[in-house]
Amino acid sequence: MKQFMAIYLGSPGARAQWNTLSEGERKQREAAGMQQWRDWATKHGASIVDGGGPLGKTKRADKEGISDVRNNMAAYVIVRAESHEAAAALFKNHPHFSVFPGEAVEIMECLPVPTGAR
Numbered sequence: 001m002k003q004f005m006a007i008y009l010g011s012p013g014a015r016a017q018w019n020t021l022s023e024g025e026r027k028q029r030e031a032a033g034m035q036q037w038r039d040w041a042t043k044h045g046a047s048i049v050d051g052g053g054p055l056g057k058t059k060r061a062d063k064e065g066i067s068d069v070r071n072n073m074a075a076y077v078i079v080r081a082e083s084h085e086a087a088a089a090l091f092k093n094h095p096h097f098s099v100f101p102g103e104a105v106e107i108m109e110c111l112p113v114p115t116g117a118r
Helices: 012-018 023-043 084-089
Strands: 002-009 048-054 058-062 065-069 073-081 104-109
Touching (some): 073 084
16 A cells, blocks of 8 residues: 555635634534544544644745745645545545635655665
């Protein structure tokens, strides 16, 4: 089986729209979303290699030095599947974007390190 990293994405605009909901509606959707997320994790538990978690603020290191940057990455998880398509199918209708203000999940294969690179 291959391993894949899934990155949960969400923009400030999507979060701002979420913040326009009433407090009661937000709390109701958060509770429903967390239950759906737990159900998703239980259903796909055999495929989850690393449950991942939320991502914090980002620093960028390049030839100019170190700087603070912003991106739309919100969280990650590592899964295993027979193919890229099968890994992506695990996230169909995921609560990250079907309930919460997340916009998408991007899934990429974790490739082996080339021989001699370590």
